[in-house]
Amino acid sequence: MVRSFDATPVDLDWLEQRCAEALWAPSAGNAAGIRLHTVSRALVPAFFEAATDEQWRASARRAPGLARAGAVVLVTSRPEDYAARYGEADKAGSGLENINDWSVPYWHADAAMATMALLLLLEEAGWQATIWGNFRHDDRILRWAKIEGEQLFCSVLVGRADGHDVPSASLGRDVPARARRVRRVG
Numbered sequence: 001m002v003r004s005f006d007a008t009p010v011d012l013d014w015l016e017q018r019c020a021e022a023l024w025a026p027s028a029g030n031a032a033g034i035r036l037h038t039v040s041r042a043l044v045p046a047f048f049e050a051a052t053d054e055q056w057r058a059s060a061r062r063a064p065g066l067a068r069a070g071a072v073v074l075v076t077s078r079p080e081d082y083a084a085r086y087g088e089a090d091k092a093g094s095g096l097e098n099i100n101d102w103s104v105p106y107w108h109a110d111a112a113m114a115t116m117a118l119l120l121l122l123e124e125a126g127w128q129a130t131i132w133g134n135f136r137h138d139d140r141i142l143r144w145a146k147i148e149g150e151q152l153f154c155s156v157l158v159g160r161a162d163g164h165d166v167p168s169a170s171l172g173r174d175v176p177a178r179a180r181r182v183r184r185v186g
């Protein structure tokens with residue numbers, strides 16, 4: 001993740017092509033219930049107003065660098081598409097016709113897969129990005145972007161790094177080494 005950008009705009013035609021490529025990511029039952037919404041550099045300040053609050057903007061050390069993102073991609077899902085797909089004849093008996101019965105909501109899984117694919121495509125093309133998880137203000141973001149009937153999964157802030165990144169405190173956590181998080185069964 002990079003959280004300080006230099007305000008270089010990302011061309012939205014180009015970005016939307018990468019978004020469409022990212023949607024080659026696996027999709028449960030090919031439900032295709034993920035949508036990617038692009039926000040231009042010109043609209044990044046308005047996005048910030050919807051996605052954050054004044055106190056955060058005034059106090060967060062990362063706020064200025066993040067606000068210089070060159071574009072944003074809102075990743076959303078349509079849970080009803082998954083309920084409908086898993087209610088089709090070839091999925092009969094899956095017990096997944098009702099979205100409240102899902103132990104792993106596949107719309108979140110699909111959204112994560114498309115997000116990861118997008119991050120890799122951006123990286124490959126020499127751009128940087130960070131993910132904002134959806135933990136506050138999602139209703140405001142959706143209203144601002146005029147998105148209806150969809151859940152916000154995350155916002156991907158895209159841009160060129162300006163070298164003033166404030167590293168995430170999360171990186172200093174004492175976590176098990178990656179190799180130790182892999183286990184062979186048996």
Ligand SMILES: Cc1cc2nc3c(=O)[nH]c(=O)nc-3n(C[C@H](O)[C@H](O)[C@H](O)COP(=O)(O)O)c2cc1C
Nearest residue numbers: 001002003130131132133134135154168169170171
């Ligand atoms: C679902 C999800 C939500 C995240 N939410 C945020 C967030 O709200 N703000 C943020 O700065 N980083 C967020 N991150 C990024 C993580 O903090 C980051 O991936 C982690 O600290 C490891 O750092 P690295 O990706 O730079 O290696 C999120 C990542 C994921 C996968």
